[in-house]
Amino acid sequence: MEQGLSGAKYFNVNISHLLSQDFDITFKIYCYPAKPRDGAPILLFGENTPSRKIKITLGKRKFGPLYVKEKDYYLYLQFVEDQVRLFIEDDLVPIKKKAEVLYNSAKETIKNIFDHPRSGNNLKRVQSTVNSIVTFSLKNHDAIANLLRLTSYDYYTFTHCVNVAIFGLGFKQTVGYKSEEELREFTLGCICHDIGKTRISERILKKKEKLTNEEFHMIKVHPRHGFVLMKGMIPDCSLDIILHHHEKIDGSGYPDQLMGDDISENTKMAAICDVYDALTTKRCYAEARSPFHGIKLMKDEMPGHFDPDLLERFILFLRGD
Numbered sequence: 001m002e003q004g005l006s007g008a009k010y011f012n013v014n015i016s017h018l019l020s021q022d023f024d025i026t027f028k029i030y031c032y033p034a035k036p037r038d039g040a041p042i043l044l045f046g047e048n049t050p051s052r053k054i055k056i057t058l059g060k061r062k063f064g065p066l067y068v069k070e071k072d073y074y075l076y077l078q079f080v081e082d083q084v085r086l087f088i089e090d091d092l093v094p095i096k097k098k099a100e101v102l103y104n105s106a107k108e109t110i111k112n113i114f115d116h117p118r119s120g121n122n123l124k125r126v127q128s129t130v131n132s133i134v135t136f137s138l139k140n141h142d143a144i145a146n147l148l149r150l151t152s153y154d155y156y157t158f159t160h161c162v163n164v165a166i167f168g169l170g171f172k173q174t175v176g177y178k179s180e181e182e183l184r185e186f187t188l189g190c191i192c193h194d195i196g197k198t199r200i201s202e203r204i205l206k207k208k209e210k211l212t213n214e215e216f217h218m219i220k221v222h223p224r225h226g227f228v229l230m231k232g233m234i235p236d237c238s239l240d241i242i243l244h245h246h247e248k249i250d251g252s253g254y255p256d257q258l259m260g261d262d263i264s265e266n267t268k269m270a271a272i273c274d275v276y277d278a279l280t281t282k283r284c285y286a287e288a289r290s291p292f293h294g295i296k297l298m299k300d301e302m303p304g305h306f307d308p309d310l311l312e313r314f315i316l317f318l319r320g321d
């Protein structure tokens with residue numbers, strides 16, 4: 001959020017992932033003049049500007065971040081939600097394009113909730129994106145494969161969360177589920193699993209050198225931070241994934257040293273997706289491992305960490321069996 005000289009508040013927005021669709025915006029969009037970058041943002045697009053025109057203008061030169069006024073922010077959120085929903089319901093849009101819009105929309109919404117984890121609006125958007133992804137995956141046979149193709153190989157906490165949600169959703173569909181609601185709650189837990197990291201300093205999260213004991217201890221509190229942040233805001237099943245995704249079946253995990261079946265099946269599944277994605281994406285202190293090496297490491301060098309049956313089923317899921 002930024003504040004102009006007049007005292008009006010402006011919120012950073014992004015509609016670039018939607019611009020391949022035809023629509024007219026329902027709010028005003030502002031940007032800062034090239035220089036000097038002081039005073040209030042200036043009007044760039046008025047209400048009812050067509051997406052075609054926005055695309056052409058933004059393609060001509062770089063405008064920097066775009067903003068809406070605080071009073072229009074809710075309108076903007078609602079608009080994006082509606083556009084994504086319309087987009088995935090449109091039979092004329094190719095599945096690959098739908099996957100792209102959903103993946104980018106998930107990245108955008110999870111980034112927002114990481115900035116303001118207690119915002120009800122941000123949570124509503126994450127839930128809406130999760131619902132769209134689940135609906136998309138249930139209606140299209142190749143949905144998960146198309147989404148998996150997009151998962152980022154560079155590690156950022158928010159892309160990692162989106163990746164874990166996609167791996168999780170695909171994995172859960174192969175293991176079995178009772179209802180669409182169960183799938184939604186599971187995916188929501190996966191996408192929010194590391195939200196407690198918003199309470200840990202970037203310096204520690206991005207440190208290349210070995211962490212001190214004290215720093216490691218601070219990182220290990222993130223499931224509890226996440227639990228406290230989200231308690232009462234999301235279903236218990238989603239909350240359990242946030243609190244227990246670092247538990248290991250031999251009881252050596254944290255924060256509660258749960259063992260075996262004291263860890264729910266959903267959380268065991270999320271834990272597998274979490275570690276797999278962390279191993280196969282590029283970290284500030286390690287190169288990305290290939291899928292083969294990631295799985296080999298999980299099987300051979302992490303005994304007691306994962307439910308062996310679920311790990312086997314995860315391998316089958318990755319192979320597409």
Ligand SMILES: [Fe+2]
Nearest residue numbers: 193194245246
């Ligand atoms: Fe975590």
Ligand SMILES: [Fe+2]
Nearest residue numbers: 160193194274
């Ligand atoms: Fe994680």
